[in-house]
Amino acid sequence: MKKSGYAVITGASSGIGMIFAERLAQKGYPLVLVARRKERLKNLADRLKEQYGTKCRIIPCDVSALEECKRLMQEIEDISVDIFINNAGFGDCCPFMNGNLEKELGMVDVNVKAVHTLMKLMLKRMCDNNYGYILNVASSAGLLPGGPYMAVYYATKAYVTSITQAVAQELKEAKSNVYVGCLCPGPVDTEFNQVANVEFALPGISAEYCAKYGLKKMFQKKVVIIPTIGMKVLLTLGRIFPRKWCVAFTGLQQKKKLCRR
Ligand SMILES: NC(=O)c1ccc[n+]([C@@H]2O[C@H](COP(=O)([O-])OP(=O)(O)OC[C@H]3O[C@@H](n4cnc5c(N)ncnc54)[C@H](OP(=O)(O)O)[C@@H]3O)[C@@H](O)[C@H]2O)c1
Known part of the structure; x- marks a missing residue:
């Protein structure tokens, strides 16, 4: 069924973001596709238009710059x-x-300031209408106490899980209908590895499964979304064992990645 409100996806040019676009197009949402690689966004928009008749607006944008985040919000002001x-x-x-x-x-x-800025600006708009969903793609890394050899990435994702849970609680206390949640997958097979210059130590799930599960739980308004049982168990153990053990264990896993390259 065709929807009137748009779904906006940053990082839609590959991986999980591209699959989010595909699944939301299937559900009838018109889309705004955002990333730096314009050609890829254009190809995706053309394919979704042909396959599902999806109305797509593409916005090439480097979200690492605050001004670009503000421009993005201005460009979608009319929808x-x-x-x-x-x-x-x-x-x-x-x-x-x-x-x-x-x-x-x-x-x-990108992982902290852009997520913070875009969530804040979008939230204000959605709260005015008392309707909308904001899904921040974090990582299971953001639920662990630290990640030696991937220290900065873990820290950025911890910011995302922390701020998302806090804002979700504020919205709940305000009895808002607006949803904020975070998707926290473990390894997912995308271009992430090439960019991070690693090979996973653990087998990854598909971007298809990750995005499908993420959307299902988002519509159910679950705040922290963890797509796999294995990762849920690991994170539960992480709450039982001392933090320093968890940091050391995570470091062992990350070190395996270093050894593989
Ligand atoms: N793959 C995993 O194992 C995994 C696990 C947990 C969480 N995640 C998270 O999932 C999200 C998507 O990653 P992925 O796995 O799908 O990796 P990916 O295939 O490398 O996709 C990353 C996307 O982010 C976009 N992007 C990166 N920097 C950008 C910038 N400065 N401005 C605008 N767009 C930018 C890229 O587009 P352009 O290059 O065209 O700009 C691309 O579309 C990330 O937040 C990642 O941290 C991934």
């Missing part, structure tokens, strides 16, 4: 937004000492 998926993000894997400072601060800009 009604039902769903906003804050999905753009990336990681890096190496000992903190050896990491490239520019890349790390860029990660903070």
